[in-house]
Amino acid sequence: MQLPSKNRLVELTDQPIDADTLTQFVTTPLSGAVILFLGTVRELTQGKRTTALDYDAYPEMALAKMNELVSETAEKWPVQKIALVHRTGHLEPAEASVAIALSCPHRGDTFDAGRFLIDELKVRVPIWKKENWSDGTTEWVHPSAE
Amino acid sequence: MQLPSKNRLVELTDQPIDADTLTQFVTTPLSGAVILFLGTVRELTQGKRTTALDYDAYPEMALAKMNELVSETAEKWPVQKIALVHRTGHLEPAEASVAIALSCPHRGDTFDAGRFLIDELKVRVPIWKKENWSDGTTEWVHPSAE
Amino acid sequence: MKTAVITVNVRKTEHMKITVKLFARASQLARASEVEVEVDGGASVADFRKALEAQHPKLKPIAGSLFVAIDSEYSSDDQVILETAQIACFPPVSGG
């Protein structure tokens, strides 16, 4: 199904993500279920303390891939409305780096579609995070190096 | 894991659900992922038009079962904070009848825990909905009769 | 306390009048949010189901699918009903 552009919102932003606006954007009388997923900055990773994360992106390609993923998700599941926003820049613990909101007629599809979208985003969209550890060191996170 | 009572919020209410408050309630620096699920009133069911749903509950038992489900969820997954709110009374299309918000260190658990909670709620918690069809008739929804 | 309970269970000839909460279609069919059901002392949930159907025939259309909750817990058919218990009957749930 081709999703009309008024039913999709894809954004890369250096401002805090307003998750509630996204939830409201995807809520429609045609849907019976809404899901909002937030990736948030976790303070502890394997016993080490993160004071902040810096997110860098290749903006043109990140947006192209985010749009591609949204289209694929809408082809696989009966998504009514969908929003995908990724933040860049300096984030403190508990702040949201990524938000996915979407609605479907039935609940099972919202879980499946939401999970597909975040899983694929994490391998396909050119965005990277740099850890700022509490000992003052920094480190780019790259999956093969983890 | 026994979830401290300050990390759980279970409620039955006849007022509109403030989903954003629940999302914020479960967001913590200890988590890397937050999920919010909303069950919303869908206008169309198999070609018939719903003008509203009335939700009735057996309040004492509904609250007991909702608390039981929240405890079970926190035993199965590393849930940091969790909120489960169900609304009763008269709801118009697109309004939320149920909201689940929860946070975990990793994203996979938020999807699994959220899905478990809504699936179990729908078979175990004594709440019922009555369809108000656009032709003026009403009808209690009971799964075996669907 | 336990001794008292056992005494009640043994004297099967004693009748108990139980107030039963009804919900959703059960309440709609009975045209009441509560009904009274008389059972023998020591009656099981199965006995209670028969008494409910006999004394409130309006519930017959859904009697087979009714759940019986005792003190906010789903019951099994062989469970014994105590006079002090809070009993509720309702069709399959449809919340969420």
Added chain:
Amino acid sequence: MKTAVITVNVRKTEHMKITVKLFARASQLARASEVEVEVDGGASVADFRKALEAQHPKLKPIAGSLFVAIDSEYSSDDQVILETAQIACFPPVSGG
């Protein structure tokens, strides 16, 4: 347009100077957000990788894991690089 492209590919002796965007650890190691790489006309992505590593040895520690994107698409090693393409190199992504 296609004819023009083929002409470029055939004249392999002509050199192309490609501006390459770098991100994350690639940018950190090269101490630059862009580098220039010289390749022969008609060079494939595999050729480009060799040239990048030779001309920018600082990238060696991660050369094997770098992705090469052409015009915002992931490339394959046998793809031919056009002079007009936007090329970017970066390590495995870690967003979300």
